[in-house]
Amino acid sequence: MPLLAADNLSLERGGRQLFRDLSFKVFPGQLVQIEGANGAGKTSLIRILAGLSRYGYEGRVSRSGAMLYLGHHSAVKALLTPRENLAWHVSGEADFSDRDIEHALARVGLYGYEDVPSHALSAGQHRRVNLARLYLSQSPLWILDEPYTAIDVTGVGELETLFAQHARAGGAVLLTSHQAMAVDYPVSRLDLTAGIAS
Amino acid sequence: MPLLAADNLSLERGGRQLFRDLSFKVFPGQLVQIEGANGAGKTSLIRILAGLSRYGYEGRVSRSGAMLYLGHHSAVKALLTPRENLAWHVSGEADFSDRDIEHALARVGLYGYEDVPSHALSAGQHRRVNLARLYLSQSPLWILDEPYTAIDVTGVGELETLFAQHARAGGAVLLTSHQAMAVDYPVSRLDLTAGIAS
Amino acid sequence: MWSFFHKLGSPPWLYGIAGTILRYLLPVTLLALVAGMVWGVLFTAPDFRQGNSYRIIYIHVPAAVVALAGYYVMAIAGAVSLIWKMKMADIAMKSCAPIGAALTFVALVTGAIWGKPTWGTWWVWDARITSMLILLFLYLGVVALYEAYDNKEAAGKACAVLSLVGTVNIPIIYKSVDWWYSLHQPASIKFTGESSIDPSMLYPLLLMITAFYLLFTCALLMNMRAEILQRERRTKWVRKLVEESA
């Protein structure tokens, strides 16, 4: 059974047809990268798939099982510390134990920054707080919009390894990125640049 | 004469010494990439060099000639169109003619989007509005904090060509980026990862 | 003369000299406070019109006088900090605000308590009282602004700007409130005529005013010392001092 199925999606925005009759399925074990130039419609597509956009498009989306979505915005509250940001996360996904949180923060290179207010973090560290949720997640389907933004080279490498691991363990990752993925796991590509993709 | 000279800069933030006794000069024709992991202090350094941070560091910065600074934030007003954003830019640098503006917008791939409100642009298109200022600029020194954020592959390539051109014409570019530069022009590197750099 | 100013700008010197001054001044201050209070509460005759409630004067008036004076100290320090970029002035200004706010609070509370037996009400919108309330807001504004900034050096500058703006406004506020009151309302309630104050009441009052000035000075120096340590935490002399005190 697919974790995600898009059925005949069409979207027009600002007078431009971004995609038409787009159908695809994402199965466990798949790593899918959505590609396309700036303005191709990657974010628009992802928000439809995640269920955040509910109006103005045609077609159907069906998902089975839990999903973790990380968007353009980091969902990190500047006034809370990284630890609090994870412990009190509003997604209501799961109760993380303090040990798990520390472990996840260490994995994203924030060891020692657990209790610094997040507004005193650098741009990349700020985004890493949110990425730590990937290490805590139990959801099989991950939908990520430009997860590499502001992340340094080492960080990108670690994330790619994590994605491959997640796919191997029966999960699936659907992500957008302008960087080519350099990971030893087959990556499916979904190209939106053509305007009408498949 | 150097366009920018940093003299014995030291900065401590959040209890960590980010850099100590950092001295360097940027001459016309130079392309300098500041490197370092997330949280190394690139943004902090750049804000000091641009004259935005005025407290809490030691050392001296001197600049000669005009400077163009583009920071983490895009300085694009969502309610204005790209055309208006450039025409009424608050930097007060120069009066751009409408033809120049259209030309610059076309160069960053926004042909046809001149009169769309900027909040209806994609993330990358939004940043491109600001990058169009590079094509309009008369300033010899460019200081850019992660100019490639959200920009697609073609866009990055075009920017690199522009930087090389600017340096060849006697300008200088100082930028931070996590991506290695792939341009046929000598790039000086300033590595902050060591904590104490030179 | 110049070397004195130069020294004033030097944190370790100021820290040391403030400590020395405090060693002598603090006992004197406490003594004066206790003596003045005991004298005022126990050893003076009651006022013939207000009875014993007038004994509040010995804390009310000094608190009000020093609270007002404190604002000018703060503003001058702020001006020095902005114009001559003197770090220590910044610290002095920052340290004035909470003390001034506390004293203003004392003046307001004691005044309100005094008002109940004399005027029959806790509060009236008298010119002086209203402007005292506004003064409290001005002080609290400085405290809150300082706390809200993370970069304390920037916080000092921001507060200096604010206190200078306030200085321009204090006379305007005071005059306008004064004038507002006289315009609308024939004063139904007046402060006691101060001209007829008896020497037996005046002397303890003067003592208490002096004591409150001393209190302000001591608290200011203590606050400045704490602040100096915090701002200079990276320097060798502070580390040495801290290690020694272990």
Added chain:
Amino acid sequence: MNAPSTPQFCLRLLRRQLVLAIRRPIEIGNPLLFFAMVVALFPLGLGPAPDKLADFAPGILWIIALLSNLLTSDSVFRSDYDDGSLEQLLLSPQPLYLSVLSYIGAHWLVTGLLLALVSPLFAVMLNLPAAGIAALFASLLLGTAVLSLVGGIGAALTVGLKRGGMLISLLILPLYMPVLIFGSAAVKAAVIGAPAAPYLAILGAMLSLAIALAPVAAAAGLRISVDA
């Protein structure tokens, strides 16, 4: 690791919102200071005559409570929208009705409740007769809760607009008016010695209605707003 129970989740949200409020000390103290300062504005604008002021005190205090609620309502969901947390909340498997109620509850705790607690002080400053103070306290306690709930609807509807800031006041001020009318009527009744209970009962009824319906409306508003 398993999904938290709904009550647990709501408590967590409440705690989060309260901590966020406390991290900005001024945010907590401010409704009070605002109250104090606007109380001072009225004598300055209207004239200090104590008897006149006493006449108007119930209305003035209620108007200020309402304004200070109005000023802060916009912020209930604003920062969560700006930083992307709101999207996460909408995707969460927890019932949105209760999440929204937690947000609004936290807002009420740091504005309405605090305001009610200090209102006696300001009542004295405006020479409100002592008889009215209990009624003022009770009416503020109930009434500000209604205000927060109604304000939550406005906040939810406008949070996705590029700049909703003041639009919210337009949307919700008309809904505030019944609260103002009954709230100040309760105090006035108590001042002249009439029973305030009927008015308080009406406020209580409004509160029940608002608790039942406002979070539903606010939740729907949020879903629409993220799509704006």
Added chain:
Amino acid sequence: MNAPSTPQFCLRLLRRQLVLAIRRPIEIGNPLLFFAMVVALFPLGLGPAPDKLADFAPGILWIIALLSNLLTSDSVFRSDYDDGSLEQLLLSPQPLYLSVLSYIGAHWLVTGLLLALVSPLFAVMLNLPAAGIAALFASLLLGTAVLSLVGGIGAALTVGLKRGGMLISLLILPLYMPVLIFGSAAVKAAVIGAPAAPYLAILGAMLSLAIALAPVAAAAGLRISVDA
């Protein structure tokens, strides 16, 4: 391409700010609607006895003008800070004093001026005697300009704060008070047939002082608060 002359640059800024305000129609209409609604609140809260209202109309109208200014002051530099435009302004070679003055001027045009223009309408709604209307208009015209200037200082000092909350109201309300006193006094004087000119003259003097000093303070505040 050469650098624009300073007056040109200021006009450009003013135009930009005005266009931004007009793009959010609600921003323009809102102070007025706010005014209208709060004018409606007062009779509700205070009781509708017309003579009482007329007595208090000058003060009430002025208090509302002040509050609506307070509500909008925070936004003068806010969005420019959030999107990075403010950094660009600070780096610009143009004199910051004049740039700041343009921002504040635009703010006044869309709040104070508009408010003054519609104030006669609301004065009539609150039964203000006709004699006071001219004075109300004139005093609002001058007074709201002072309010905008002073509000600009508060906005500049707090724009960079993560934990500022509504700090701005604490900073500027005390400074607003003299304006309130003289503004409402001018109207009251006109109502009872006394000359309003002296009060207006004082407001004018305050305005001159504020024009000279407030942009300096605001400019200093901006430079400091981008570093908060």
Added chain:
Amino acid sequence: MYFDSLQAVLYMDGHGPYVWAAYIITVAVILLILWAPVGRKTRFIQQLQGELRRAAGAPNNKGDSNASGS
């Protein structure tokens, strides 16, 4: 001494509660004014001592960057 008994001191012809309340509040505030900087200084010294000890105990440890929010 103006008063003849402790009773009289406390009662002050009915004004006692006002006078004593005013004085008690004032003394409390004065103590607070004087105690606040002392407390601040002690807390700071303890904190810095801890920091120095940690730095001495764990040389070039990347984890010592545990910034305080102050």
